[in-house]
Amino acid sequence: xxxxxxxxxxxxxxxxxxxxxxxxxxxxxxxxxxxxxxxxxxxxxxxxxxxxxxxxxxxxxxxxxxxxxxxxxxxxxxxxxxxxxxxxxxxxxxxxxxxxxxxxxxxxxxxxxxxxxxxxxxxxxxxxx
Numbered sequence: 001x002x003x004x005x006x007x008x009x010x011x012x013x014x015x016x017x018x019x020x021x022x023x024x025x026x027x028x029x030x031x032x033x034x035x036x037x038x039x040x041x042x043x044x045x046x047x048x049x050x051x052x053x054x055x056x057x058x059x060x061x062x063x064x065x066x067x068x069x070x071x072x073x074x075x076x077x078x079x080x081x082x083x084x085x086x087x088x089x090x091x092x093x094x095x096x097x098x099x100x101x102x103x104x105x106x107x108x109x110x111x112x113x114x115x116x117x118x119x120x121x122x123x124x125x126x127x128x129x
Contacts, residue, residue, distance in 0.1 A: 002052040014055035
């Protein structure tokens with residue numbers, strides 16, 4: 001496996017890759033405009049998964065950084081799935097200093113709204129909803 005890096009540096013987000021995946025492959029964001037993707041990136045804490053410098057995964061968190069966080073637009077590109085990158089991404093998100101001590105950390109899926117507390121890798125004290 002090459003070098004994997006997870007960064008929150010907004011300048012390292014490959015907007016072309018993120019927009020293409022979201023607008024063409026993500027059931028929750030099909031057809032999302034590039035302008036909307038750019039605005040959402042600007043106003044979120046973004047996590048880029050880079051493999052040898054190439055964007056292969058992404059997630060963003062919308063939060064007040066005190067009480068509430070909402071995890072959104074999480075993906076690993078298909079060719080890089082099954083290599084543990086999503087676990088590394090979630091570990092980076094859950095350990096980020098700005099996201100500690102939150103009482104509510106949510107992820108919405110197609111079937112339900114869930115609390116990150118239900119994740120086996122979550123170390124949050126957030127109550128389940």
